[in-house]
Amino acid sequence: MIDTWQQSLPHGITLSCRASGTKGRPVLMFLHGFPEAAFVWDELLEHFSRPENGGYRCVAPNLRGYEHSSAPTDVKAYRAKFLVQDIVALIEQECGADQALAALVAHDWGGALAWNLANQHPERLRQLVVINSPHPGPFVRAMQSNPAQQAASAYMNFLVQPDAAAQLSANRFDKLLGFLRGHDGEPSSRQSLAAKAAPWLTPELQDRYRAVWGLGLQGGLNYYRASPLRPATAQDPAVANITLPPEMMHIAVPTLVLWAQEDIALLPCLTEGLEQHIPNLKKVDIEGATHWVVHEQPERVIAEIGAFLQPQ
Numbered sequence: 001m002i003d004t005w006q007q008s009l010p011h012g013i014t015l016s017c018r019a020s021g022t023k024g025r026p027v028l029m030f031l032h033g034f035p036e037a038a039f040v041w042d043e044l045l046e047h048f049s050r051p052e053n054g055g056y057r058c059v060a061p062n063l064r065g066y067e068h069s070s071a072p073t074d075v076k077a078y079r080a081k082f083l084v085q086d087i088v089a090l091i092e093q094e095c096g097a098d099q100a101l102a103a104l105v106a107h108d109w110g111g112a113l114a115w116n117l118a119n120q121h122p123e124r125l126r127q128l129v130v131i132n133s134p135h136p137g138p139f140v141r142a143m144q145s146n147p148a149q150q151a152a153s154a155y156m157n158f159l160v161q162p163d164a165a166a167q168l169s170a171n172r173f174d175k176l177l178g179f180l181r182g183h184d185g186e187p188s189s190r191q192s193l194a195a196k197a198a199p200w201l202t203p204e205l206q207d208r209y210r211a212v213w214g215l216g217l218q219g220g221l222n223y224y225r226a227s228p229l230r231p232a233t234a235q236d237p238a239v240a241n242i243t244l245p246p247e248m249m250h251i252a253v254p255t256l257v258l259w260a261q262e263d264i265a266l267l268p269c270l271t272e273g274l275e276q277h278i279p280n281l282k283k284v285d286i287e288g289a290t291h292w293v294v295h296e297q298p299e300r301v302i303a304e305i306g307a308f309l310q311p312q
Contacts, residue, residue, distance in 0.1 A: 104125045
């Protein structure tokens with residue numbers, strides 16, 4: 001049973017949320033990425049809320065700019081510090097001022113928020129699970145020096161174009177559905193398994209995505225516009241001149257990183273060197289899966305998270 005509601009936060013932002021499980025139980029919070037929405041976690045919300053699987057209170061917000069959540073028009077409102085502020089406030093609403101999440105589970109852009117939150121507010125979570133979302137240390141390094149990852153991330157420079165939302169919306173979101181199928185209409189040497197038909201992307205799921213995207217794409221695209229972590233161009237140095245101090249990259253909480261090996265946008269090289277930033281790290285490679293592993297292999301994702309979670 002999934003409950004939905006609009007959660008107002010003290011700083012004026014409202015997040016549309018989905019949840020399963022009894023209030024007052026230890027909380028698992030799930031953060032989605034682009035171009036997804038909170039509903040992608042429904043199977044996990046229902047699984048982990050069952051008594052035999054921990055009986056957690058499971059909460060998945062639609063991030064700022066998505067679905068029915070607040071969507072400021074100012075690009076600056078999508079900087080990391082404001083996005084993290086939203087999630088910290090939601091954690092306090094769900095857990096109280098003195099309690100921490102049992103775990104924060106995040107994918108893609110949700111993972112970017114989760115890395116920041118775990119670094120800046122480690123007291124707000126006991127464990128962290130990140131799925132195909134690069135830690136800033138390896139990501140900056142790869143974006144500055146790894147030609148393969150630079151090429152794989154070139155799509156980011158399309159997503160920041162002024163007409164990106166219009167292009168993605170054309171023909172009933174055909175190009176955006178192409179992202180989910182593992183291609184963008186252009187040939188790629190790394191499409192491999194990802195470029196094949198995506199059987200999980202059923203007509204019913206496509207319609208569900210179209211309904212969410214029809215509410216607006218610009219909020220999600222503003223994440224890319226507000227971040228300097230994208231490939232450098234002749235007009236924009238972007239990531240080229242960024243240096244991150246070690247204290248901004250340290251993750252103190254026990255962390256599970258799940259990495260689908262057929263991700264054509266975020267390559268496996270992005271997990272190299274994680275140990276220097278995360279002393280208590282478990283890394284699991286998932287073969288035969290793409291960036292959309294939560295859709296493709298939900299049973300595997302559930303099993304790995306369940307094995308990692310510490311008893312409450």
